[in-house]
Amino acid sequence: MLFSHASTVIATHPYARLDRLVTTVDLQEGTVGEPKAWDDPGVAMEICQLLRDSKIL
Numbered sequence: 001m002l003f004s005h006a007s008t009v010i011a012t013h014p015y016a017r018l019d020r021l022v023t024t025v026d027l028q029e030g031t032v033g034e035p036k037a038w039d040d041p042g043v044a045m046e047i048c049q050l051l052r053d054s055k056i057l
Contacts, residue, residue, distance in 0.1 A: 024037075
């Protein structure tokens, strides 16, 4: 029970989302020009928002 709950918490944590976004950009995943692809400005904006909200920078 503890492990399943922890997995849910980790999967929904903002750092997990940030990791997926950075990986998308780093590996240039997705079709160029498509939404949620590595070159989508929304991906960069979401990365910036997550960093701003985390108060790391």
